[in-house]
Amino acid sequence: MSLTNTALLKVENLGVRFLMKSNMLLGKKTYLYAVDDVSFEIQRGETLAIVGESGSGKTTAALAAARLVKAYTGKITLDNTDMLQIQKEKLRQARTKVQFIFQDPYSSLNPRLRAEEIVKEPLNSLTNFSSQKKQTLVNDLFAAVGLRPEQQRLFPHQFSGGQRQRIGIARALATQPELIICDEPVSALDVAVQAQILNLLRELQSKFELTYLFISHDLGVVQHMCDQIAVMYMGKIVEYADRLSLFNSPLHPYTSALLSAIPSVDQKRRENTKRILIPGDPPDPINPPKGCRFANRCPVAKDICFQKEPKLQNTKDNHRVACHLVDETAVSPLKHLL
């Protein structure tokens, strides 16, 4: 893996585990490893997407990268600062560089605060700006996200879903961050409003030279927004590649299944895509199998897949995949099924 110094965010061997309290009585601690040995990096101005189904650990990985949940192991470097080592004032300063946009614009805004107060909150807690400077910033932010100045005095319930998400975006931009983590920013919105928000996010990205970590389960949105994509399954990254090679030549059987499951309006794609069915459910995350975690659902699993855990390895052109059945020639193990 090439870890260059120009990366804004570099995450190495990140692990997040949750204690399962029910087993405390036995005196034995059982953990759920929500994120297990995950590494990724984002170059300045680029967008990395983490995709995966619910429970795959994508949100937890993002929360850990912003130090909003505790990582028990690993290293997170943001703009040459080791995020897991700093405390107090240093951490407060570092936090201005990473901001979050949440999925649900209904529950992520305090219903008792006016829109301007919501946008001002990160400035109050993370900066020492004068109130005049804060107000100027809020005015600019409202304009940047396409809200009218008189809407600053309104409460969240007076806005539509799309407008609320604009407030959430303004709040994320308030501290002039470099990295914004967008956790399913449009999945709670109506389709037509989704387009407005996605366009806004891309416009803001080029205007403020933002770097995005984009969490989504919607692969259509992901291919539109992102440069690099990491696919997660049960806490692990199983495939990591740039947008074109991931979508046009997926290597991991899980990625292939995921892509083949997307309903498409393109008649040609529907006719030419054979659906790869992955029956069953993911195994119990508290007791993950010792081999490949996808093996029990994989249509081409071999003996080795149940014995040994595959490592994320480079094939060619920086297309990384964790599968025993892919070698450096980067041929999909499902080739005969497609």
Next chain:
Amino acid sequence: MTDPLLSVKNLRIELNTRDGVAPVIDDFSFDLFPGEAISFVGESGCGKSMTALGIMGLLPEGVGKIASGSINFAGEDLSSAEQKRMRNIRGNEISMIFQEPMTSLNPVYTIGEQIAEVLRAHQGLSKQASWTKAIELLDAVRIPNPQARISDYPFQMSGGQRQRVMIAIALACEPKILIADEPTTALDVTVQAQIFDLLNDLRKQTGTAIILITHDMGAVAEMAERMIVMYAGRKVEEGPVQQVIDNAGHPYTQGLISCVPHILEKLTAKRQMLQEVPGIVPSLRDFGKDQCLFASRCQYVSEKCNNTRPTENKFSSSQTVACWLTESIQ
């Protein structure tokens, strides 16, 4: 051509709101033929689910009512049917599955009890027979090891399995029509694909007609033969699915299709800004006005659009569009 199984004519559903009576469904007509799969498409608040609830006789009591129009099902007008008769039809002739498989099952009964209840109520099966049939149904919706799983409670199942149970309940009495209201919105994409496959297979086996309610054009393309695009309680476009996708007549339909970043057969490096449909669906206060309700969001708007409600016109041999400007856009 065969007679339609369900024929809705000039349906008007009114809701009592704080600002007075609003027509959430306004002069809406469509036919559903036996074994056919059609889809209602549109944003939330456009009346898709209201239409379904109207057909099912499940409009919120005291708030919504069918003001005029008819719902003709197999020679019977459901809009004026007695509640007792509707109870007989629901679940037996017309079934519905909902968006949230988490909340539509009763958490304190096992899934077996919930499936068997339908069979006992509608088909008068004995306790024993309904239980055996329930196991068969679980097997039909591809839940592995149905004998054991039938005594599970809903919380013991995953979201996809719960939706399968819902489908088993809905199809227990082999209804003629299944209304699926956003059946996969809460599910992961691989599970969604399994549910779609299941619904398609069951439709082939049983000949049940399906009305799919969704906002996802991809799902429509995958599941339905014909689509009806709804906006603010009115039909704006109707036609065969692929034909509408390839050549939409109404600016709203065009917007719905082009505002979503689709995954096409071959991805290219080029990425464009998405075609936005500005604004949002009008509030209920504006429903029922004699104008095109999409006018405020439409880039092709002209004076006529703001003064007169557009009529439904033939757009091509099998496509109809309600827009004053259809010809000039072409």
